[in-house]
Amino acid sequence: MPGSWEFARPEVLVAILTRGVVPTKWAVSYRKLEIPGGREPIFLTGMPFDHARNEACKSAVKGGFQWLFFLDDDVMPPPDTIARLIAHGKDVVSGLYFRRAEPIQPVMLRDGKPKPTFILDYQPGQLVEADLVGAGCLLIHRRVLEALQKNWFEWKLGRDDEIPEEERSSEDFAFCRKAKRLGFRVYVDTSIQCYHAGYGRSDAKGQFIPLEV
Helix, strand or coil: CCCHHHHHCCCEEEEEECCCCCCHHHHHHHHHCCCCCCCCCEEECCCCHHHHHHHHHHHHHHCCCCEEEEEECCEECCCCHHHHHHHCCCCEEEEECECCCCCCCECEEECCCCCCEECCCCCCCCEEEECEECCCEEEEEHHHHHHHCCCCCCCECCCCCCCCHHHCECHHHHHHHHHHHCCCCEEEEEEEECEECCCEEECCCCCEEECCC
């Protein structure tokens, strides 16, 4: 049971990472998104992904928000996604979406050597524990942000001479690893099926569909 202090906090900060131009279908999807508390989201553009996500984390902590919800400008979730994710009461929980490049697999993985592996052995509709998830539709409780303190997200790709191969990762996977090292658990609600758009999109079943003009 959350402490009473939590109910005095603003509930959720929605942070949208965008390159400034979005598909029409994403814009329509965003207009339908239900934001508990009705607070305006923040839009982050013109920055590397890890910098943008860290700015959102700073805003959530400074603003006293209980939850931070990341939505990327190529992920289209169901309208009630945020409330459904909050209802789980988990520290880190994502909606389900698939890669839009080969191999087209769900963006939830088990960590391991020589490299992480996609989680495929799940029944749709389950809440699945994972090690690594994307941040395109991701809810984080403030206790995770407070525990990590700063530099929550860190891009660890493209610097082959600086980072050992087993430690290289995108900023969202790096965040998951940091959170798990502190004892937090990561989940995916596979009933929240999102579309992933861009040069094409992958639907909830993982089928790749070229983007309509």
